[in-house]
Amino acid sequence: MSENYKIAVIGDKDSVTAFKVLGLSAFACEDAAEAKQLLRGLKRGDKGSYAVIYITEQLAAELPDEVAAFREIAVPALILIPSKGGSLGLGLDTLMAAAERAAGTKLF
Amino acid sequence: MASTAIKPTRMELNRLRARLKTAARGHKLLKDKRDELMRQFMLIVKQNKELRELVEIKLSNAQGALSVAAAIMSPEALEQALLYPNRRVEVGISYRNLMGVNVPEYDFRTQGDSSALPYGYAMTSGELDDAISNLTETFTDMLELARIEKTVQLLAIEIEKTRRRVNALEYVMIPELQTNIKYIRMKLEENERGNITRLMKVKDAILQEAHDYEG
Numbered sequence: 456m457s458e459n460y461k462i463a464v465i466g467d468k469d470s471v472t473a474f475k476v477l478g479l480s481a482f483a484c485e486d487a488a489e490a491k492q493l494l495r496g497l498k499r500g501d502k503g504s505y506a507v508i509y510i511t512e513q514l515a516a517e518l519p520d521e522v523a524a525f526r527e528i529a530v531p532a533l534i535l536i537p538s539k540g541g542s543l544g545l546g547l548d549t550l551m552a553a554a555e556r557a558a559g560t561k562l563f
Numbered sequence: 564m565a566s567t568a569i570k571p572t573r574m575e576l577n578r579l580r581a582r583l584k585t586a587a588r589g590h591k592l593l594k595d596k597r598d599e600l601m602r603q604f605m606l607i608v609k610q611n612k613e614l615r616e617l618v619e620i621k622l623s624n625a626q627g628a629l630s631v632a633a634a635i636m637s638p639e640a641l642e643q644a645l646l647y648p649n650r651r652v653e654v655g656i657s658y659r660n661l662m663g664v665n666v667p668e669y670d671f672r673t674q675g676d677s678s679a680l681p682y683g684y685a686m687t688s689g690e691l692d693d694a695i696s697n698l699t700e701t702f703t704d705m706l707e708l709a710r711i712e713k714t715v716q717l718l719a720i721e722i723e724k725t726r727r728r729v730n731a732l733e734y735v736m737i738p739e740l741q742t743n744i745k746y747i748r749m750k751l752e753e754n755e756r757g758n759i760t761r762l763m764k765v766k767d768a769i770l771q772e773a774h775d776y777e778g
Contacts, residue, residue: 473626473698474698506656526716532710536622553719554715557608558722559726
């Protein structure tokens with residue numbers, strides 16, 4: 456179970472280009488519709504297999520359904536990161552939601 | 564309850580008793596599973612929260628540094644500098660079994676020289692170098708965040724499932740079995756009493772017939 460996976464970063468151009476230098480696959484998306492197509496493609500494995508997909512909170516905020524669809528599958532993991540504009544607190548919210556789901560009550 | 568649908572027979576009673584025993588045992592086991600999952604979850608969720616806050620700060624810093632670099636350099640030069648990466652990250656996934664939940668673990672290998680920058684120093688500013696090394700450093704934390712966050716998500720789902728099962732057993736299945744068992748027992752006892760009365764009556768009748776016995 457140790458074939459080679461890649462890592463993707465999805466977001467607006469300014470936020471993702473720098474990740475390219477690290478050797479990640481950076482996908483620049485200007486709007487949510489484009490990102491939606493891209494996410495679906497990545498999930499199907501159109502562009503090779505990815506272990507982790509980082510997506511900016513700005514885009515994720517517009518695609519709640521797509522983000523939720525990734526929650527229950529182990530690979531790839533969809534992880535929210537703040538974009539250039541700063542954090543929206545959405546990543547933490549997702550975490551809190553998971554905690555609430557598990558405990559049945561609010562945790563923090 | 565479903566009392567009307569069940570047959571008040573001894574066979575059914577034994578069957579229900581066996582089911583109740585299994586259900587009670589399953590309930591205990593699932594409850595233990597839920598408690599242990601919850602314990603693991605609590606340990607990890609705190610870590611996750613701290614790590615996420617750390618990564619968000621680090622990323623903002625890195626992106627801030629990049630903005631500075633972008634402001635100093637011309638956009639064309641920046642784009643050119645970042646156009647051809649000289650390394651590639653590959654990730655291997657292995658799975659760890661955590662209380663019956665398969666959680667992924669990543670190990671990443673960087674192909675190519677991870678210390679060298681993909682551009683010459685002549686055309687770029689020093690701020691860009693800083694921003695890139697900043698980002699490289701952050702990436703390790705980002706990958707760790709991905710691992711922990713996925714673990715938390717998968718654990719949360721498993722806990723929810725287990726909790727539902729525990730509750731279904733505790734509040735629906737077990738009480739229902741208990742009422743059904745009680746119903747059958749009462750019914751059987753009633754039949755037994757009816758039988759005894761009938762026997763007594765028959766006995767009286769026989770005695771009376773045999774020697775005009777008055778009882």
